[in-house]
Amino acid sequence: MPRFKQINNERIQFTAEEEAARDAEEAQFAIIKQAEIDAATSKANKKASGKQKLLDLGLDEDEVKALIGV
Amino acid sequence: MSKVEVDQVDPQSGTTLTLGTSGDTVSIPSGVTLANAGTVTGIPTSALSGTIATAQIADDAVTLAKMAPGTDGNVISYDASGNPVAVATGSAGQVLTSAGAGAPPTFAAAAGGMHNLISTATISNAATAAVTGMDSTYSRYLVTINNLVPAGDGKTLYMQVIIGGSVQSGTNYPYGNNTRNSGSGSAGNESSDSTFFKISKSDIGNATGENYSGEITLYNPSETSQFKNIGWRSVYNLDNGSVDSNIGGGYYKSGQAAITGISLKMNSGNITSGVIKLYGIT
Numbered sequence: 001m002p003r004f005k006q007i008n009n010e011r012i013q014f015t016a017e018e019e020a021a022r023d024a025e026e027a028q029f030a031i032i033k034q035a036e037i038d039a040a041t042s043k044a045n046k047k048a049s050g051k052q053k054l055l056d057l058g059l060d061e062d063e064v065k066a067l068i069g070v
Numbered sequence: 071m072s073k074v075e076v077d078q079v080d081p082q083s084g085t086t087l088t089l090g091t092s093g094d095t096v097s098i099p100s101g102v103t104l105a106n107a108g109t110v111t112g113i114p115t116s117a118l119s120g121t122i123a124t125a126q127i128a129d130d131a132v133t134l135a136k137m138a139p140g141t142d143g144n145v146i147s148y149d150a151s152g153n154p155v156a157v158a159t160g161s162a163g164q165v166l167t168s169a170g171a172g173a174p175p176t177f178a179a180a181a182g183g184m185h186n187l188i189s190t191a192t193i194s195n196a197a198t199a200a201v202t203g204m205d206s207t208y209s210r211y212l213v214t215i216n217n218l219v220p221a222g223d224g225k226t227l228y229m230q231v232i233i234g235g236s237v238q239s240g241t242n243y244p245y246g247n248n249t250r251n252s253g254s255g256s257a258g259n260e261s262s263d264s265t266f267f268k269i270s271k272s273d274i275g276n277a278t279g280e281n282y283s284g285e286i287t288l289y290n291p292s293e294t295s296q297f298k299n300i301g302w303r304s305v306y307n308l309d310n311g312s313v314d315s316n317i318g319g320g321y322y323k324s325g326q327a328a329i330t331g332i333s334l335k336m337n338s339g340n341i342t343s344g345v346i347k348l349y350g351i352t
Contacts, residue, residue: 003340006196008189014197022197028265029337033226036259069255 147174185212185349193218193344201348202232202331206292208350213286213332215304218344220282224273224309225336227282228266231298231322232331238322239265245320247271253312267320269302275309276342282306284316291329297321298329 003014003022014022047070054064081087089096098104143159150172160177167178193199204211230237246260249271259271274282284304291298301319308314322329
């Protein structure tokens with residue numbers, strides 16, 4: 001299905017070059033998005049790991065939450 | 071001429087008293103008062119002349135039907151002498167504008183407010199949606215986005231600037247977002263070397279009712295000696311059912327050329343719908 005660009009209220013069908021560029025762009029965006037997901041997962045895991053270490057040191061839940069917010 | 075002096079004249083028979091015959095004139099001399107305590111009938115309007123004093127017109131007695139016809143759309147005002155005048159109709163969309171003391175008002179274009187609407191675009195299944203029309207007329211432009219819905223679920227909205235009619239795709243878009251999510255609290259993201267501004271931190275949903283609404287401000291986009299700072303804020307529904315409130319900003323760092331528009335796109339797929347308005351801010 002052809003893509004369209006809209007400039008104000010005018011719809012213009014993509015050229016072949018624009019289609020190829022958009023395909024490449026979406027592929028690049030997918031890589032970026034996966035990297036963001038991976039980073040967020042890593043951050044969440046590290047936060048959970050750090051929290052557990054604080055709990056293991058003897059802090060209670062309220063104390064840990066006061067320190068790191070979770 | 072004979073003269074009859076009596077205190078009262080009554081019909082000789084019946085109840086009708088006739089004065090003169092057809093063609094005669096019955097004169098009431100100057101200084102004579104004709105006092106009527108009864109009813110006068112049968113006087114045609116053509117037989118009336120002279121002036122009707124204001125006091126003789128009862129309050130609320132002049133109806134619209136009694137007024138002379140005028141020109142469609144005119145309104146009645148008063149000139150500097152206090153005389154009534156008709157204010158010309160004007161054109162569609164104009165408003166009645168005071169000329170101050172000494173002249174009647176006229177219809178004129180409404181004075182610009184703080185936000186001056188330049189254009190409205192309704193997005194319909196487009197891979198990219200561009201808004202153009204920024205120039206030196208205003209030092210600040212506002213783009214509002216209402217109810218933007220992505221074709222795919224869980225998409226991110228990106229923005230790039232337009233310079234000289236071309237969407238700029240280089241790695242020139244440093245930005246930062248401060249986001250508060252209804253489920254997970256505060257977060258954000260940033261980039262120092264992106265090829266776009268990411269104007270939604272998280273993934274926008276497209277289930278029934280879910281949408282992105284927000285606004286983008288371009289500060290002095292047409293001047294050519296400073297970097298172009300751009301700010302945005304938005305509220306959007308995520309594909310997980312939560313909602314983000316986002317405030318962000320960035321600047322286009324490749325030179326200081328005038329920006330003439332912006333282009334929006336999802337990270338993949340089309341924008342199904344949405345309404346974009348461009349305002350110049352005075």
